Amino acid sequence: MIPATTGSTMISVSRVSKTYGSGAAAVRALDDVSLSVSRGEIFGVVGQSGAGKSTLIRTINSLERPDSGSVLVDGREMTTLSGAELRAARHNIGMIFQHFNLLSSRTVQANVELSLEITGAGRPARRARALEILELVGLHGKAQAYPAQLSGGQKQRVGIARALASSPSVLLSDEATSALDPETTRQILDLIRELSKDLGLTVLLITHEMDVVKRICDSAAVMSGGRILEQGPVDQLLTTEKSLLGQALFPLGEIPETSSAVVEITFNGVTTDRPVIAQLARKHGIDVGILGAAVETIHGRQTGRTRLELPGDELTVAGAVEDLRSQGLFVEVIK
Amino acid sequence: MIDRNDPYFWADLLDTILKGTGETFYTVGLSLLFTVIFGLATGVLLVATEAGGLLSKLFGSRALGFFVNRVLDVVVNIGRSVPFIILMILLIPFTRLLTGSFIGPTAAIVPLTIAGIPFFARLVEIGIREVPVGLVEAAQSLGATRWTILTKVMVAEAVPALALGLSTTVVGLIGYSAMVGAVGGGGLGDVAFRYGYQRYSPEYMFGVVILLVLLVQVFQSLGNFAARRLSHR
Numbered sequence: 014m015i016p017a018t019t020g021s022t023m024i025s026v027s028r029v030s031k032t033y034g035s036g037a038a039a040v041r042a043l044d045d046v047s048l049s050v051s052r053g054e055i056f057g058v059v060g061q062s063g064a065g066k067s068t069l070i071r072t073i074n075s076l077e078r079p080d081s082g083s084v085l086v087d088g089r090e091m092t093t094l095s096g097a098e099l100r101a102a103r104h105n106i107g108m109i110f111q112h113f114n115l116l117s118s119r120t121v122q123a124n125v126e127l128s129l130e131i132t133g134a135g136r137p138a139r140r141a142r143a144l145e146i147l148e149l150v151g152l153h154g155k156a157q158a159y160p161a162q163l164s165g166g167q168k169q170r171v172g173i174a175r176a177l178a179s180s181p182s183v184l185l186s187d188e189a190t191s192a193l194d195p196e197t198t199r200q201i202l203d204l205i206r207e208l209s210k211d212l213g214l215t216v217l218l219i220t221h222e223m224d225v226v227k228r229i230c231d232s233a234a235v236m237s238g239g240r241i242l243e244q245g246p247v248d249q250l251l252t253t254e255k256s257l258l259g260q261a262l263f264p265l266g267e268i269p270e271t272s273s274a275v276v277e278i279t280f281n282g283v284t285t286d287r288p289v290i291a292q293l294a295r296k297h298g299i300d301v302g303i304l305g306a307a308v309e310t311i312h313g314r315q316t317g318r319t320r321l322e323l324p325g326d327e328l329t330v331a332g333a334v335e336d337l338r339s340q341g342l343f344v345e346v347i348k
Numbered sequence: 349m350i351d352r353n354d355p356y357f358w359a360d361l362l363d364t365i366l367k368g369t370g371e372t373f374y375t376v377g378l379s380l381l382f383t384v385i386f387g388l389a390t391g392v393l394l395v396a397t398e399a400g401g402l403l404s405k406l407f408g409s410r411a412l413g414f415f416v417n418r419v420l421d422v423v424v425n426i427g428r429s430v431p432f433i434i435l436m437i438l439l440i441p442f443t444r445l446l447t448g449s450f451i452g453p454t455a456a457i458v459p460l461t462i463a464g465i466p467f468f469a470r471l472v473e474i475g476i477r478e479v480p481v482g483l484v485e486a487a488q489s490l491g492a493t494r495w496t497i498l499t500k501v502m503v504a505e506a507v508p509a510l511a512l513g514l515s516t517t518v519v520g521l522i523g524y525s526a527m528v529g530a531v532g533g534g535g536l537g538d539v540a541f542r543y544g545y546q547r548y549s550p551e552y553m554f555g556v557v558i559l560l561v562l563l564v565q566v567f568q569s570l571g572n573f574a575a576r577r578l579s580h581r
């Protein structure tokens with residue numbers, strides 16, 4: 014076992030490719046994909062339908078075998094494991110699903126216990142652990158209910174409890190909130206974030222919802238056509254020029270016709286109780302126009318982008334931009 | 349011709365029909381036991397050995413999995429398409445080999461079982477196909493063995509459908525058993541044939557028919573009830 018030092022790599026995917034079918038019908042679902050997830054972080058992979066996200070996440074626990082490349086989880090090469098070794102490795106990797114995939118014939122508690130039956134725990138230990146983990150995911154009192162009697166959010170909580178019952182160090186999530194309404198999605202995401210912090214869990218999740226990345230991800234990757242277009246810590250990506258993730262997370266729309274200079278400011282955790290724009294107008298005598306804004310408060314931090322129109326001569330504009338940058342804001346001059 | 353004015357007529361009738369019912373229960377009961385054992389295994393294998401299925405690779409060999417799948421499919425189809433009366437005749441040497449005779453309630457078990465297995469196997473197959481593949485995947489992600497997945501996921505989740513399939517099979521077997529009875533297999537079919545038909549007694553004939561209708565009703569209702577109770581969907 015590799016000691017659990019935070020910052021070290023928990024999941025390392027390198028140069029993984031996977032093609033379905035052959036000949037003219039061949040689909041290259043993964044095209045030379047490399048990815049690195051640190052211990053204890055929440056890593057989100059976003060991309061449109063068919064981008065290869067599910068294929069990627071399924072190679073992590075070897076539900077899908079890549080044609081080439083390597084997948085290391087907790088120091089173990091997953092692509093060559095089989096039989097008992099593979100099953101043992103999977104005990105260390107929990108997975109949750111879009112459609113929950115609970116056994117309808119079993120109660121909530123028995124669904125969670127399945128995970129422990131598989132790892133070979135005895136009956137008293139199974140019961141104790143199942144009740145403990147159900148408490149942890151907020152399903153106290155629902156142990157004897159059947160999945161059909163639960164709401165979507167509760168079902169996913171059972172899914173999480175089942176995935177975490179064997180105390181894995183990795184949680185994989187394949188669109189776990191895509192079948193839930195926005196409020197329930199928020200609750201489930203917060204639960205995942207909480208559990209990740211409390212249990213030191215590494216989470217790899219895939220989603221097509223940008224909100225998921227905004228809300229809980231430390232790092233993210235953007236996928237398209239089987240390739241990873243960019244990846245890294247979310248706050249870094251946000252302040253990378255022309256970042257796809259930045260644009261996708263906080264879309265500002267088309268740039269309108271204007272003769273003035275246009276700049277985009279990225280707020281990243283700066284508490285803007287400072288009136289940035291008003292100050293700008295006052296100090297530099299510019300009639301600042303707001304062309305667009307996408308700002309949200311996430312975990313008490315203001316994050317987002319605004320697009321400003323700065324009428325005035327070149328010198329005034331340059332001075333204003335300089336001033337903004339000196340306040341620690343990330344400013345891109347669009348035109 | 350039976351004398352209807354004989355003071356023992358109704359007592360005899362009751363006696364004969366009860367004895368016939370007993371034999372039918374014996375024949376159908378044992379046939380059902382073997383049918384369930386082999387039919388369940390066959391049905392599960394039919395689904396699991398399919399391409400992409402859990403046992404598409406048998407003992408590490410894809411070819412073996414494919415072969416088993418094709419063979420089972422063909423055998424089940426043959427079993428389902430040969431009319432029962434012909435199957436019964438074709439099986440006479442085999443029945444004699446197994447039971448030492450080809451008439452009587454014990455001998456009847458052989459053709460009933462051979463007809464019952466493919467019938468039940470298809471119903472099992474249908475039931476197991478309805479189990480969402482996501483459940484198998486979830487169990488795989490937990491590190492389950494194939495045996496665990498087969499028993500605790502595929503079969504366990506199909507139990508309500510299996511209960512319905514079971515009652516349908518019982519009903520089918522009762523029907524077949526009446527046919528075997530008519531050619532010497534004992535049971536209610538035998539009563540109907542010998543007393544009702546050969547000796548022209550409408551009372552015996554109706555008695556048997558009423559009993560058969562009742563039995564079918566009871567077993568079908570039991571199956572429906574069980575399926576409803578067992579399903580938590």
Ligand SMILES: Nc1ncnc2c1ncn2[C@@H]1O[C@H](COP(=O)(O)OP(=O)(O)OP(=O)(O)O)[C@@H](O)[C@H]1O
Nearest residue numbers: 033034040042061062063064065066067068069221
């Ligand atoms: N078992 C399969 N056989 C053939 N093609 C497949 C298979 N699984 C996936 N593909 C193809 O591979 C590509 C990537 O699929 P994948 O499911 O990984 O996409 P995704 O990003 O998860 O999409 P979605 O958001 O719709 O779930 C798609 O073009 C898909 O049609």
Ligand SMILES: [Mg+2]
Nearest residue numbers: 066067068188
């Ligand atoms: Mg997908």
